Amino acid sequence: MSVDLDRLRAALNSERPVRAALAALLAFHALRPGELRSLQLTDIIDGRLRIGGLVIALAADVRTRLAAWLDERHRRWLRTANPHLFINIDTAVLTTSVSAFWANATLGNSAQTLVEDRVLDEATATGDVRRICDLFDITVETALRYVRLHDA
Incomplete structure (x- = not known):
């Protein structure tokens, strides 16, 4: 479940805004790949992300990377009707989301692995099951698994 930190840093600091934005949302906020x-x-909206019933204040580094991606998205696909935040050359002419394959290939890492590593990092840092549940919108059972992984 370990992430190659050099690859993660490369993704976060990528000159490709889409790659940096994807990596930032996963590394900072551990969004599930499907989300x-x-x-x-x-x-x-206003530096906040609404997802499910949650409203998440986005980290400054995430907001910066998202702004760069939104600028590029607008420049490249000014007239797209696709409402999704992340689009590519194939989905820009549709209204569908990008594929899991595209997201992983763009990241240079498995999106799921990045999420798991972020949650495990929080479990290691705090061991606070309630905090982990609230922060990542996961069940108590799932949070306990991450804490136990750290304790093992």
Whole structure:
């Protein structure tokens, strides 16, 4: 479940805004890969992300990377009707989300592995099951598994 930190840093600091934005949302906020792919432009308002019933204040580094991606998205696909935050050359002419394959290939890492590593990092840092549940919108059982992994 370990993430190659050099690859993660490369993704976060990528000159490709889409790669940096994807990596930042996963590394900072541990969005599930499906949630990440289904995000819509209207889900981001005033530096906050609405996902499910949650409203998440986005980290400054995430906001910076998202702004760069939104600038590029607008420049490249000015007339797209696709409401999704992340689009590519194939989905720009549709209204569907990008594929899991595209997201992983763009990241250079498995999106799921990045999420798991972020949650495990929080479990290691705090061991606070309630905090982990609240922060990542996961069940107590799932949070306990991460804490136990750290304790093992």
